[in-house]
Amino acid sequence: VGADSAGPAQSRLSLQLDQRSLHFSVNAWVLIVALIGIIPLATRQLQLKGYRLSLLGTTCTTGYAIFALYGLPRVGNTQAVQAWCHHVTSSKDFIPFMYCLMFVTSKLHLKLVLVPVICWALEHVARFLRRHFTNSSLYRAYLEPLCTWVEANTTAVNFLIANAEILLGFLMILSLFSKQRNAMQTFMYWQLLKLMYHSPFTAGYHRAIWLKIGRTANPYISSYTPFLHDPINAGMRWWFR
Known part of the structure; x- marks a missing residue:
């Protein structure tokens, strides 16, 4: 009986490892093409392809994770659909999924978009390598210091992601005054920022940054642009709703 039960258990374990290996491979590919998309050494056409492919890859991996x-x-x-939507929107992968889906379909091309994508892929790749390649001489020689640093500085990486996401929100507001303006996408992105502010996976980082922004900006607003108080208060009521 023990041998019979060990067979299915072993097959499930191998299937999980295969899925993790596939997920790792896609994230490693995303990391490479995202670096191509953000580093100004490649041609503009190649950078644009790397930009789109990295967003598409992250959309696929996070979408599959949610589906799985x-x-x-x-x-x-109706109740089942509502419960499903609640679980999905509360999941860790929902924010990266919506983030990448929003920009992979957008005409707006900002390299800052790739900063969170690179960080997400780097975290996953580093975690996988640390767990499964510790006996590899190639890993110990070239990749172990970077992977160790990434795992030891998760908080710093997440703050970098949050800073990039918030800065991107302000850049999208500025883009409304350009030919690439898209008011609907800007509004949807700020809805996503609002979700990031309230999500338990990102709230700590976003709230700390917004608090710092408020402490820095409020004295200047009070001194030089007091007429902005009412619009800001209205925006804050929507933000905390």
Whole structure:
């Protein structure tokens, strides 16, 4: 009986490892093409391809992770659909999924978009390498210091991601005055920023940054642009709703 039960258990373990290996491979590929998209050494056309492919790759991996965890809702059952939506929007992968989906379909091309993508891929790749390649001489010689640093500085990496996401929100507001303006996308991105502010996975980093922004900006607003108080208060009511 023990041998019979060990067979399915071993096959499930190998399947999980295969899925993790596939996820790692895609994230490693995303990391490479994202670096091509952000480093100004490649041609503009190659950078644009790297930009799009890295966003598409992250959209696929996070979308698959959500599907693997929650599946699809039951059609015709409103309560089940609502519960499914609640679980999905509360998941860790939902924010990266929506973030990348939003920009992979956008005409706006900002290299800052790739900073969170690179950080997400780097975290996953480093974690996988640390767990499965510790006996590799190639890993110990070239990759171990970087992977160790990434795992030891997760907080710093997450703050970098949050800073990039918030700065991107302000850049999108500025883009409304350019030919690439897209008011709907800007509004949707600020909705996503609002979700980041409230999500338990990102709230700590975003709230700390917004608090610092408020402490820095409020004295100048009070002194030089007091007429902005009412619009800001209205925006804050929407933000905390």
